[in-house]
Amino acid sequence: MKNIVKKAVVAIAAVGMLALPGLQAAMADTIKIGAILAVTGPSFLGVPEANTLKMLTDELNARGGLNGNKVELIIKDSGGVPEKAISFAKQLIEEEKVFAIIGPSTSGATMKIKNIAEQSETLLLSCAAAEVIVNPVAKWVFKTPQMDSDAVRKIYMEMNKMNISKIAVVVGNTGFGQAGKGQLLEIAPEYGIDVVISEVYDKAATDLSAVVAKLMANKDIQAVVNWSIVPAQSIIIKNIRQAGWDVPIFQSHGFGNIKFVQAAGDAAEGVIFPAGRLLVADVLPEDNPQKEVLVKYKNDYESKFKEDASTFGGHAYDAFKILCRAIEQVGVDKHKVREAIENMKGFVGTGGVFNFTPENHNGLGLDAFEMMTVKDGKFTLYQK
Amino acid sequence: MELSLFLQYLFAGITYGIIYAIVAIGFNIIYNTTGIINFAQGEFLMLGGMISISLLHFMPLPAAITVAVVITMLVGALIEIVFIRWIENPSVLRMIVITIGISIIIREAALHIWGESVRALPYFIGSAVTSVSILGTKISPQVLIVIGVCSVVVVFLSFFFKFTSIGREMRACAANRRAATLCGINVKNMVTFSFMLSAGIGALAGAVMSPITYSQYDNGTGLAIKGFTVAIMGGLGNSPGAVAAGLMLGIIEAFSISVLPLAFQDAVAIAILLIILFIRPHGLFGSSEAARLKEF
Numbered sequence: 001m002k003n004i005v006k007k008a009v010v011a012i013a014a015v016g017m018l019a020l021p022g023l024q025a026a027m028a029d030t031i032k033i034g035a036i037l038a039v040t041g042p043s044f045l046g047v048p049e050a051n052t053l054k055m056l057t058d059e060l061n062a063r064g065g066l067n068g069n070k071v072e073l074i075i076k077d078s079g080g081v082p083e084k085a086i087s088f089a090k091q092l093i094e095e096e097k098v099f100a101i102i103g104p105s106t107s108g109a110t111m112k113i114k115n116i117a118e119q120s121e122t123l124l125l126s127c128a129a130a131e132v133i134v135n136p137v138a139k140w141v142f143k144t145p146q147m148d149s150d151a152v153r154k155i156y157m158e159m160n161k162m163n164i165s166k167i168a169v170v171v172g173n174t175g176f177g178q179a180g181k182g183q184l185l186e187i188a189p190e191y192g193i194d195v196v197i198s199e200v201y202d203k204a205a206t207d208l209s210a211v212v213a214k215l216m217a218n219k220d221i222q223a224v225v226n227w228s229i230v231p232a233q234s235i236i237i238k239n240i241r242q243a244g245w246d247v248p249i250f251q252s253h254g255f256g257n258i259k260f261v262q263a264a265g266d267a268a269e270g271v272i273f274p275a276g277r278l279l280v281a282d283v284l285p286e287d288n289p290q291k292e293v294l295v296k297y298k299n300d301y302e303s304k305f306k307e308d309a310s311t312f313g314g315h316a317y318d319a320f321k322i323l324c325r326a327i328e329q330v331g332v333d334k335h336k337v338r339e340a341i342e343n344m345k346g347f348v349g350t351g352g353v354f355n356f357t358p359e360n361h362n363g364l365g366l367d368a369f370e371m372m373t374v375k376d377g378k379f380t381l382y383q384k
Numbered sequence: 385m386e387l388s389l390f391l392q393y394l395f396a397g398i399t400y401g402i403i404y405a406i407v408a409i410g411f412n413i414i415y416n417t418t419g420i421i422n423f424a425q426g427e428f429l430m431l432g433g434m435i436s437i438s439l440l441h442f443m444p445l446p447a448a449i450t451v452a453v454v455i456t457m458l459v460g461a462l463i464e465i466v467f468i469r470w471i472e473n474p475s476v477l478r479m480i481v482i483t484i485g486i487s488i489i490i491r492e493a494a495l496h497i498w499g500e501s502v503r504a505l506p507y508f509i510g511s512a513v514t515s516v517s518i519l520g521t522k523i524s525p526q527v528l529i530v531i532g533v534c535s536v537v538v539v540f541l542s543f544f545f546k547f548t549s550i551g552r553e554m555r556a557c558a559a560n561r562r563a564a565t566l567c568g569i570n571v572k573n574m575v576t577f578s579f580m581l582s583a584g585i586g587a588l589a590g591a592v593m594s595p596i597t598y599s600q601y602d603n604g605t606g607l608a609i610k611g612f613t614v615a616i617m618g619g620l621g622n623s624p625g626a627v628a629a630g631l632m633l634g635i636i637e638a639f640s641i642s643v644l645p646l647a648f649q650d651a652v653a654i655a656i657l658l659i660i661l662f663i664r665p666h667g668l669f670g671s672s673e674a675a676r677l678k679e680f
């Protein structure tokens with residue numbers, strides 16, 4: 001029995017090794033693009049991203065590919081575990097020899113492979129939000145989501161308007177949450193805001209009513225900022241409302257997936273958060289430069305996958321399109337493509353209008369965000 | 385600390401505690417008949433939540449939960465019959481590996497069936513923002529439902545194991561398989577039955593707590609770890625002990641938040657577990673003499 005198994009393993013391995021070079025030869029004119037996405041795991045970020053990339057790749061290949069080259073997409077599921085991203089990145093770079101990597105979905109994972117991309121000179125277009133990904137700038141690393149710091153500034157500007165000065169900060173214990181906490185604490189003094197308490201909750205937390213009790217006990221708190229990309233961000237707003245606490249709740253751009261709203265139910269009503277314009281594409285004025293791109297992406301995505309488009313899929317869209325545009329401009333040469341991205345101006349994506357520079361590998365500014373809220377279970381522009 | 389704040393922490397603690405306790409009880413049922421720990425216990429909770437959410441499209445809530453409990457019980461029976469029944473004289477280690485394997489299989493199957501997204505049953509009474517006032521403290525009515533259901537289960541089980549013949553037969557199997565067989569007890573059927581019972585109770589708990597904790601293909605694992613901690617604390621096999629230990633751990637966790645950062649919540653729980661394992665390895669409420677006679 002054991003022998004048979006052993007033989008089978010050897011045989012499969014041998015066939016695999018024989019088959020691999022053949023495959024590679026057949027695809028000489030193929031541009032391989034790797035993607036490391038959190039398709040499974042506690043956040044649902046990777047699903048819209050993977051769907052979007054598949055949709056765009058199919059579209060592109062149907063049109064004849066990129067400069068006559070077919071594009072092959074290789075998606076790896078990191079499960080939201082930063083450590084897995086490391087081995088996938090090495091695999092994509094060393095074995096698959098990909099031209100560029102899109103992702104990872106999460107900030108923690110991106111930070112783990114930032115150096116790998118840098119050392120191997122592989123283009124990395126991250127779909128994760130944290131500021132630290134592009135600050136300090138790394139030569140080969142770009143990111144498409146808006147800056148954390150800009151989201152924080154948007155929130156604080158809104159608080160200034162509402163005369164809120166004492167706040168509580170709660171974040172999930174993921175890379176995104178930790179980075180957000182850092183930004184929230186650092187930028188608060190600029191806007192005269194005092195962070196009275198800051199707490200970190202587990203990404204797998206199932207009930208957070210005790211920490212809500214702790215926050216409620218502090219009568220100074222005028223608003224709560226909840227910075228997270230995991231489902232627990234819905235649990236905490238539910239617990240706040242169940243405790244009968246009528247405090248204004250601000251969330252991060254990580255709340256921009258309608259599934260979080262559905263999970264929180266009525267408790268999500270009135271939550272204020274900054275996000276890209278994709279969520280409100282339909283109600284944008286016609287003269288908004290992003291309107292056309294947003295509506296097309298949203299309609300394409302929703303008709304194909306029968307689910308609401310989210311900003312996360314949008315980040316993957318932007319990364320893919322930026323990469324394609326650069327390749328179209330300068331051909332399949334990674335050094336030239338890198339330079340082309342670094343100097344790309346006025347690219348209209350779902351996250352905003354991108355203007356890259358050698359110092360700014362994100363290319364978006366404060367104006368990429370709109371303040372949004374939830375009304376009747378739907379995202380809408382926030383107006384007082 | 386003012387009274388309303390104290391109560392707020394207390395209820396939060398009871399909510400955590402009762403959830404841990406019900407998972408621990410699931411461990412105990414199987415331990416009581418087989419002497420093994422079923423590490424797939426958390427998956428029964430997940431299945432209960434997920435199946436009832438899916439069934440809710442076709443039938444009213446009580447029916448959906450009932451059918452989900454029955455289906456999960458069948459899954460429990462199937463697991464026992466396929467993976468465990470035919471093993472002669474299983475060693476503890478072997479059973480642990482098998483049950484961990486089963487838990488991974490169930491989790492991956494759930495990922496393929498339901499996808500990775502988070503779902504939840506609707507609140508049984510009112511909505512996500514409904515709360516009831518108790519002594520000036522507001523809590524969700526769902527918390528009271530969870531506490532109520534779990535209490536009923538505990539009382540039912542205590543009676544079942546003490547006073548019914550089938551309950552006593554199940555305990556006999558754990559004490560000594562061979563002696564139980566010699567007494568005319570069909571040990572294999574008892575083991576199957578214990579898997580069904582613990583699957584059913586897990587599924588029921590998973591369904592009633594789903595509005596609070598959400599259901600996701602992998603949320604059984606985290607619950608199982610805490611439940612296992614509580615089962616050990618309470619003394620393996622001791623269901624009232626599990627409830628006491630669960631409540632104790634939940635309340636300590638909740639009050640620890642009032643003085644420590646939230647991030648230390650799990651550290652507090654694990655520290656308590658370690659202390660108990662050093663001082664009273666047979667659990668707070670277990671008997672050291674009985675523990676010495678057992679294999680695990």
